[in-house]
Amino acid sequence: MTSNWQHLVQYYETDAAGIVHHSNYVRWFEEARTWLMSDLGYDYAQMEADGVVVPVLAIDANFKRMTKFGEKVNIAAHVSQFNGVTMTLAYEITDTETDKVKAFGTSRHAFLSKDTYRPISLRRQLPSVYDLFKTNFEANLSEDTDTTNHRKRQATDSYDFTTASTLTLQRKVQLYETDQMAIVHHSNFFRMFEEARTELMAQIDFSEKQQLEMGLLAPMTQAVADYKTMMRFGESIKISAKVGKVEGNQIIIAYQILDVETGDLRSVGHTKMQVIALNGDRTFQLTDALPDLYARLVALTEN
Numbered sequence: 001m002t003s004n005w006q007h008l009v010q011y012y013e014t015d016a017a018g019i020v021h022h023s024n025y026v027r028w029f030e031e032a033r034t035w036l037m038s039d040l041g042y043d044y045a046q047m048e049a050d051g052v053v054v055p056v057l058a059i060d061a062n063f064k065r066m067t068k069f070g071e072k073v074n075i076a077a078h079v080s081q082f083n084g085v086t087m088t089l090a091y092e093i094t095d096t097e098t099d100k101v102k103a104f105g106t107s108r109h110a111f112l113s114k115d116t117y118r119p120i121s122l123r124r125q126l127p128s129v130y131d132l133f134k135t136n137f138e139a140n141l142s143e144d145t146d147t148t149n150h151r152k153r154q155a156t157d158s159y160d161f162t163t164a165s166t167l168t169l170q171r172k173v174q175l176y177e178t179d180q181m182a183i184v185h186h187s188n189f190f191r192m193f194e195e196a197r198t199e200l201m202a203q204i205d206f207s208e209k210q211q212l213e214m215g216l217l218a219p220m221t222q223a224v225a226d227y228k229t230m231m232r233f234g235e236s237i238k239i240s241a242k243v244g245k246v247e248g249n250q251i252i253i254a255y256q257i258l259d260v261e262t263g264d265l266r267s268v269g270h271t272k273m274q275v276i277a278l279n280g281d282r283t284f285q286l287t288d289a290l291p292d293l294y295a296r297l298v299a300l301t302e303n
Contacts, residue, residue, distance in 0.1 A: 001136040002078040003036035006096060009071045016208075020067040022220040022271075023190040025103045026059055029091045030187070032077035033107065036089070040136055042129060050126060051114045056186040057086070058226045061105035065095075066219065072096040079137035084123040084130050086110050090140075117230075159244055159254040159268075165303040166242040167200040170260060173235045184231040189267050190223055193255045196241035197271065200253065204243075204296055211275075214290070218251065218273040225269035229259075236260035243300040249275040249286045251297060 007028055015021040037043045047054060067073060074094050081088035086109060093103040113120050122130040161168075179185040201207050211218055231237065237257055244254035251273045257266040277284040287294050 003039045005032040005035040005075045014069050023187045026187040028075050032075035036077045053112050053114045054109045058108040061223045063103045065102045067102050078140045084121050161240045161256045165300040166240050168240045170238050175233050178233050189225050192239050196239040197253050200241045215278050218275045221274045222272040228265045231266045246297045
């Protein structure tokens with residue numbers, strides 16, 4: 001069972017680069033996911049009435065083509081992994097006119113008790129719901145998606161954020177960043193990552209403004225987040241970012257968010273950016289055009 005949801009790109013979803021901000025694709029995933037549950041006949045309102053919440057454990061979003069204001073996209077969603085305790089959904093966003101893929105990705109979820117926030121088994125506690133999921137999604141189920149995401153999260157966890165090359169910001173969680181569950185909405189973690197990334201890139205003289213002055217752009221090609229513990233309004237947090245890897249024109253930035261008071265790990269993640277020439281020069285190579293910058297970036301991965 002696959003659900004398709006069409007969305008007209010709104011002006012507020014774009015950023016200063018004139019394209020949809022990457023965090024909004026994650027929100028589109030949620031739109032399609034909500035519609036899928038409604039098509040199933042067991043929407044989120046019914047889940048909560050049954051004492052179940054389904055928070056996001058991890059997001060992996062991949063961006064293939066830029067999306068602009070006024071375009072219409074189709075967001076297809078289906079459940080690719082389900083065992084009654086966790087589930088993974090897969091998404092594909094396409095242009096409704098050209099059918100070209102704009103983005104694709106996955107989200108991983110856990111079924112929790114609304115009262116205790118502890119994991120539950122639908123097979124034991126809501127067998128009719130378990131059967132509903134299995135019956136409707138069995139044709140799409142695969143263990144591969146979940147295994148791949150787990151490996152990516154392990155890779156993100158391996159970065160050392162205690163080194164001198166790590167940029168760390170400290171601030172409080174704002175009310176507008178939370179959702180109905182009274183926790184920070186998962187899409188806002190990517191915006192927090194961006195706060196630290198912006199400062200980090202400015203420190204190495206490669207901010208968005210400087211990129212444009214160089215005739216370059218570094219659009220996002222992937223954004224991954226693993227949500228470790230829930231984060232709430234008013235908490236003080238540390239957001240850290242560091243250059244994780246540089247491969248040709250690709251820059252990987254790794255992130256970590258910690259609770260200031262408890263030291264609890266709230267989230268880890270990474271983003272990939274592909275540096276391109278604004279004039280369309282497909283032969284552009286960061287190593288040749290800006291060797292000093294490339295050397296600085298590589299040096300940061302070693303410290």
